[in-house]
Amino acid sequence: MTAPSLAQDTKVIGLVALAHGLSHFYQIVTAVLFPPIREDLGVSYAALGATTAAYYVVSGICQTLAGFAVDRFGARRVLFGGLALCVAGALLGGMARSYEVLFAAALVGGLGNSVFHPCDFSILNARVTGSRLGYAFSWHGVAGFLGYAAAPAFGIGLAAAFGWQGALLAAAAVGAIIVLLLGAQRSSLYVEPADARRGASRAGFADDLRLLSSSPVLMCFGYFVLIAVGFIAIQTFGVATMIALYGANAALASAALTAYLIGAAAGIFTGGFVAARFQRHDLVAVTGMTCSAAIIFVIAAAWLPAAALPVLFAATGFAGGVTNPSRDLIVRANTPSGATGKVYGFVYSGLDVGSMATPVFFGWLLDRGQPAAVLYSVVVAAALTVLTVLNLERRRVEAVPQARSP
DSSP states (O other), rough: OOOOHHHHHHHHHHHHHHHHHHHHHHHTTTGHHHHHHHHHHHHHHHHHHHHHHHHHHHHHHHHHHEEEEEHHHHHHHHHHHHHHHHHHHHHHHHHHHHHHHHHHHHHHHHHTTTHHHHHHHHHHHHSSSSGHHHHHHHHHHHHHHHHHHHHHHHHHHHHHHHHHHHHHHHHHHHHHHHHHHHHHHHGGGGOOOOOHHGGGGOOOOOHHHHTTHHHHHHHHHHHHHHHHHHHHHHHHHHHHHHHHHHOHHHHHHHHHHHHHHHHHHHHHHHHHHHHHOOHHHHHHHHHHHHHHHHHHHHHTTTTGGGGGGGHHHHHHHHHHHHHHHHHHHHHTTOTTTTTTHHHHHHHHHHHHHHHHSHHHHHHHHTTOOOOHHHHHHHHHHHHHHHHHHHHHHHHHHHHHHHOOOO
């Protein structure tokens, strides 16, 4: 079989990255509109926060199920179903006249969000040349951060002109246009269902559960939980933490958070080249997360003046971002043939678990006047990711002679 050309690979990567960017856009476009929504609907921020929690709970629970659906029905079919649900969630939110409808919109959007990682990685792994997968995973991650970056400007800008409901309806319209664009190129997204490829030898449900409960897969899952812990702490509570710990003004703290996101995107882009040139992806992940943890420790200790925060946060974002393509290749190395959807679905659900499990804890630390503890928690989480990767590599090395024994 002829290997895909560079043009074919680029097309597939671009289409999948576009879908991934849209998913990240929808993750926060409603959240940036909370102030006008709160005033209009007369609800508390805690109640609005509950809609975000519900979004990630549904996404986290359904992501593994979406992985099974990908292997059973095919990634393209499940991807378009998820895209339609995301658009429907934004549309429902834009028509909301009550908190209950807004909450229902979050449930619909969370269900749609659950499909992207198992679908995206199934398509990329099947349709992109192996030597270009590092670049593919890099662009996939960069597109997600671009989606994050686009949401605040889009939502707040349109809300100022048309109200928060108009902004959400416009977000639904953008999603519908992207779905039509992807639909026109749907042949480039087709992957034969993994269950069909395995045919009569397809493993049963019990075997699938044993796979997902195996040590390598569970450690990959734990890695993503820990990554989410650090990201939520910085993205959600970073500004409040910097203000409380350094006495920084809101403008400086916001600039530092922006620098972190830009640094992470630049790191992910660079990480694609690193992953393509270095086969020891475990060393890339360990080095990047160690550097990120060290910089966060310096920030938590407040050894440097507040003016250095944007540079420090940009550096830690870059160090962590460089690891992203390599970590995705680590997951691929621990995924048996024919199980890409379910393994990626389960492993990436760790991001949702970490996102929904820790915000209350970090808020509690800030309420107790312990902003440094928020950052030290990020250091601990990063250190544990290093141990997870080292343990994965140790098990892989130990398994080699065992696999070769008669």
